[in-house]
Amino acid sequence: MPDSAAQPLLRRLRRQLWQPPRPHGDQPRERVVGPLELFYDLVVVVLVAQAAHHLAGQLTWRGIGEYGAVFGLVWIAWVNGSLHHELHGHEDARARITFLLQILVLVPLGAFIPQAGGARGAAFSVAAGVLFAVLALLWGLASRGDEPEYRRPSRLFVTGTAVCAVVLAVGSVLPTGARVWTWGALDVAYLAGFVVVILCVTPVRAVTLSVTDALIERFGLLIIIVLGETVTGVVTGLAAEPVNALTMAVGLVAVVAGFGAWWTYFDFAGHREPRQSPAATVQWMLAHLPLTAAVAAMGAAMVDLVEHAHEDRTGAATAWVLCGGAALVLASTMLVAGSLVVWRTKRALYRPLSRVCAATALACLGLGAARPAPVVLGVILVLLLGVPWSVAVAYRLRQAEQPAAE
Secondary structure: OHHHHHHHHHHHHHHHHOOOOOOOOOOOOOOOOOHHHHHHHHHHHHHHHHHHHHHHOOOOHHHHHHHHHHHHHHHHHHHHHHHHHHHHOOOOHHHHHHHHHHHHHHHHHHHHHHHOOOOOHHHHHHHHHHHHHHHHHHHHHHHHHOOHHHHHHHHHHHHHHHHHHHHHHHHHHOOHHHHHHHHHHHHHHHHHHHHHHHHHHOOOOOOOOOOOHHHHHHHHHHHHHHHHHHHHHHHHHHHHOOOOHHHHHHHHHHHHHHHHHHHHHHHHOOOOOEOOOHHHHHHHHHHHHHHHHHHHHHHHHHHHHHHOOOOOOOOHHHHHHHHHHHHHHHHHHHHHHOOEOHHHHOHHHHHHHHHHHHHHHHHHHHHHHHOOOHHHHHHHHHHHHHHHHHHHHHHHHHHHHHHHHO
16 A cells, blocks of 8 residues: 555656656747756866867867867757757756766767877767767657657757767778868758758748747857856966066957957847747857857967067967957857847848948958067957947947937
């Protein structure tokens, strides 16, 4: 009798601690980002930092290529884990195990990043394959309760993720150069498949994904944490050199440039709702990939900028990565902004702002080509990042004057 009485209690306890994945279409519109998600984000940023630190010591075209391929895989894995919890997760033991399982694979993956383009490339490829296999398993388990209209896109997405895992594992036997190229091609192919599934395969009547306030917050928080790499880059550079007035000036100007990347994103695109359409959702999400990568790359370049503060001209690689990163931040921010509701409701601001950001991005590239002294380059870069902000301030002043004039 006691055993039979305990059965309902155990079933209730199991339902509370280990709920089945939330079915497609039941995504909550209002949800608070939990500490478990923030911990997961911090773990992912450790991997981003590893990639950025490796780039700081290898500012070459090959180094940039390796950085892009590795960063792409890490970002795609983060998006997968985040979307899985957003669409199917609950605040229960199952979610904790799901995140912990990913973290246990992310940790060794991060350890292999500094030598991913060399001695530990095979290990990195295998670890990445295991991570994507875990993600495919999680998506597969979540898809078991799908309604008929969701089954085909779910099946394609799970299959694509599983194929990605297999390619990564097989890529471990390739030569180093071919392996890195395979990673880059896999990044592009996976993102293209994601776009196809969302835009072309999913029926119009099926609501696959809504960008909720919680998801907006997650993407914004990742940008904020990655922005810390700009400060880390400056501190690393200052710690490696004797501190004097010029070195300190270059370091502080570089911090302001990183702050300029912050205001560029959050003044024009961050914490704003995208339009509720599949195309806008895809644009909003994918535009964050180059944006996040560019911010981390700027931090990597700041190490060399500070260490060579006394040079007459900034090193070519440092200038191009720093200024090219700033240009990419401007362009990517406008891509994100183009998916927002305010892009259409505030045309008087965003149309001229997009043109100004495009012109400023070109000016940043010109600055990188000119390669002035580090302190001069830093000051000009800060001024350039301030141009779009000045346009926004002028718009606000005009808006404030209109009611007064009336």
